[in-house]
Amino acid sequence: MGLSHTVSGRNQDLTAIAVLNLKSRFILPGQLTWPGSLKSSVLVLLFGFTYFLLGEVGLGIDTGYAGVTPFWPPSGLALLVFILYGPRYWPGIFIGIGLLAYSQAMPLAVAFLAACGHVLEALAGWYLLNRFWVKLDFRRVTDVLHFAAIAFSAPLISSLFGSTAMMVSNLVSWTDFILVWSMWWLGDATGILLLVPFVLIWRNLLYYCRDGADDSLLGAEIGEDCQYILKSNRIGQLSIYVVLLTLAALYGFSGAEVNTTGRLGLFYLVLPLTVFIAISFEQFGATLASILVSIILLFSYHPGWGPYPGSSDILNLLIVVIFICITVITAMVVAALFTERRQSEKALRKSHKRLQESELRLRQLSENIHEVFWLVDANDSHVIYISPSCRDTWGREPGAFYENPGEWGASLHPEDRERVFAEFENFKHNGRFEMQYRIVRPDGDVRWIRDKGFPVYNEAGYIYRLAGIAEDITEQKLAEEQKLQQEEERSRLSRYISVGELGNSLAHEINQPLTSIMCYAQGGLNRSKEGRLSEKDIQDIFGRLSGEAERAGRIINKLRDFVKRKDIRFSPVDINALLQDSLQLVDNKIKTGDVRVTYVLGDSLPLIMTDPVLTQQVILNLVINAVESMQEVESERVLTIVTEQGGDYVTISFRDTGIGIPQELQKEIFAPLFTTKQQGVGLGLSIASSIIESMGGELRAWPGDGSGYVFAFSLPIRHKHDRSSDALSNW
Incomplete structure (x- = not known):
């Protein structure tokens, strides 16, 4: 079943927002039926009406072609509904386009084909998100790129349906087919690129502000992102950057029929400012800056104005839309890069801390146990580590074993040396070593050692290090000999x-x-x-x-x-x-x-x-x-x-x-x-x-x-x- 069958209520909705957890890779027939309950029917009607309102907003941008717009936010709304509630709410698209057809005096055949195209577009986007397991927290570059590819792929269907219907109905000349199809395709893609990330990212923040960090459904990483953005000084910084970006976009793009060099310079500041906000505030900044710039650029446009007065109006709009798409994708990729970097640094700090704690525990263990812990290279037998307790057992400093790999062999009792060397060579191959032998300390004292070793394997499954624990059992040996003598007597x-x-x-x-x-x-x-x-x-x-x-x-x-x-x-x-x-x-x-x-x-x-x-x-x-x-x-x-x-x-x-x-x-x-x-x-x-x-x-x-x-x-x-x-x- 689709997502609508796997989630229910506010908590499941949160889960879907935080990380898309799509369990079905295929669309089942039952997912495309009309919702049966009254509540679901009301939601379909609400979806259709919202679709209509957003469509009116998009059609408010004049392109010279009726029904064609460079920004179609209903495409993003439809994909959002399918993501959060499943594809069974598809009738809302027909309702929304039906209302638009009525208000725009659109032929019914064109409206019907456009509705079919937009339903298939939303289904294709929903399916591809399922198919490639895209996580819609946009914290990874791969997820951003997959989402962008899907945002450009799914509208190919609706743009083909819609532009063909307009040509057949003689609403547009066939000579303008490429321009109309391109505008339709980029308009739907822009709606998906802008609306879906913005809603999903900022609704996480809203839920976090309402429920706090205790809401575990947001996930620890998203909760940290919300804490990161809600710091008092960072809210102020974000506000300043947004004001600067707004002024640059407004001043650089609107207000004069002929652009000056200064205004063009301010216009080209839009992209670096957007990237800077994405770097500073990651997904929250990237989505907010992208949608702000897009609204200003699209709705401030008037025929003959802007940075491209020498081109036709529709070509100007196409260039603006392409610029918007580049800006959005760049900002999202940069935000994901810095999120990954921040997470990598955090993971590195945690790993470093764990490594320090592990080294501390190992040092505390090795420095306080009576036994001698040792680690040697399996190839040349040089000592990698030996615990300080070797001072008491061998009567030698650890540095002596590091500087001279033959120090251990030289400490062996002459009568045991050959036997121990042979056993240690076998240890390198069969991974088993447990024996008792004698050593001679520098002061001439003879000590009995019980040594037990085990192999350390590398990723290829080969023995590359040898580790072990050596224990001084001299007192035990003396006690055994004394007991033997007593028993013999x-x-x-x-x-x-x-x-x-x-x-x-x-x-x-x-x-x-x-x-x-x-x-x-x-x-x-x-x-x-x-x-x-x-x-x-x-x-x-x-x-x-x-x-x-x-x-x-x-x-x-x-x-x-x-x-x-x-x-x-x-x-x-x-x-x-x-x-x-x-x-x-x-x-x-x-x-x-x-x-x-x-x-x-x-x-x-x-x-x-x-x-x-x-x-x-x-x-x-x-x-x-x-x-x-x-x-x-x-x-x-x-x-x-x-x-x-x-x-x-x-x-x-x-x-x-x-x-x-x-x-x-x-x-x-x-x-x-x-x-x-x-x-x-x-x-x-x-x-x-x-x-x-x-x-x-x-x-x-x-x-x-x-x-x-x-x-x-x-x-x-x-x-x-x-x-x-x-x-x-x-x-």
Whole structure:
């Protein structure tokens, strides 16, 4: 639908005036029907009567041809009505021309064709404004030029209809067709150029004066224009300039049949004065000066007067109209240029202010955060910006990095330099950078840095800058190392405690090979004294001695590894074999505790990837706990050990028949320093849980059926985490 269907009331009318918001690019049949309501019908009649009055004003200029005028304000009125209310008010044009035909004794055929031409003219202008989305606040040069082009294009229709009708009706000779058509065309164009901008611009000011700056429908920019023109000193200036322009136009154009050089000079001052007013007061000044000059030039004209006495009257008027059109368009373009300039300067000031505020916020941020913010060029890696906090972190002034692009690389620790350079080169291509490295300050102090970078892309989508934030994590690293040492000491303490608990079993195990060695040595000595020791017997005795010594050495090495190991070394392990081998170390404790061990071992279990020494520590801890928990029961003491596969894990469970754990304490059994033993320190289960988790498994516990407790841990068949010696830093 047209504008008349998209706006209603004073507010929508204001919107249409401020910025033409045309939503339809096509004329629908319903927009050309007679308005149905009584109010609309009255408006059509009012439109027609106003059209008639303005037509009488235009026809008051004598051209020597009846019905032809160099200034036809009804064309501007018609386009205004179509802009503000839509084309459905077209019947008003027929009413207005009908009244003019009656008053001017115009033939009905000529009046009808002229009315059709003016309706099509207004429709064409309205459609073209829609088509090119012209904003009728005239603040942009492009909008002014588009409007001027439409103002000259639309009257081509009405001028062709009207001049042809006059020729056919023999009101004008065909030899004067070009002059009549030109006058008709320029007269309609002048009416549009003068009336439409003047009404739209100055009605904005009227609404602003009535409703004030709070009327948001005017828009912020138009409200600023109104404030700009309404300054008290500027109103006075405008009044003075208008008086000067009026005097120049009146004195230079009228009052004598023959022009003098002085009067011609004043006449030619009209254009620069109009342009000066447009520069000073923009759209308001341009429209006011243009319409004032046009009225004076047109209505002060008399045959034989003015600056062109040597030409015919109609040619004189054509020259005057062309001068008016040039003046109007020039003034509007100049006003738009200076409006754009003022808006650009304002936008530039705002941008500059925002840039200053942004720089201030960035400076406040960068100067007050502990981290170091940096920005470098992706091509040559020269430093564009580095925050002042680099003084505290790097021990260097920011200027050192600006003056010497290699300063950052020189600060890297020699052991980390190659690795960091390689990672930074990758950063330039893949846009990802996050690592930890060491730097050496000028005073020799070594600091740990956590650096995280991200790419900055240009408009073409390529990385052209690299930005990042570097943080000094030396204190954090020291705290982590201290914690690791504490955990290591705690783990070693647990091993020493376990060694103490394993003392009897280890003594028994080592005593066996030592006893065998002593027996073999004593037997060999006795047989040697008796002379019954052959060379073969000597070899057999020494072989047995060597085997028993190796057996004792293996037991001692296991004990040493058990106590001193601190890193994880994954290897394929047969869990059933490791389990039975581990229980040999506590065989004496099991026997002295009167505990019967029952095995339910899974058949053909796959090898698991684990650290055998650390896993053995967990097994020994759980077995010793189970044996000790059954010492207070009088019933049969049974430890059931089960191995089984479940998915990608192998699970080992230890079920005892001891006294169990009270329900209120069950949630704390894996907490450090928690124990139910009178002589315990509460580290065994906590460390065991950390060991299993570090190898990708899980240690669980739950009450047994009827009595006792169950502890079970699961380990992956293939380890899921590639861990180094730092893997145990959390226990």
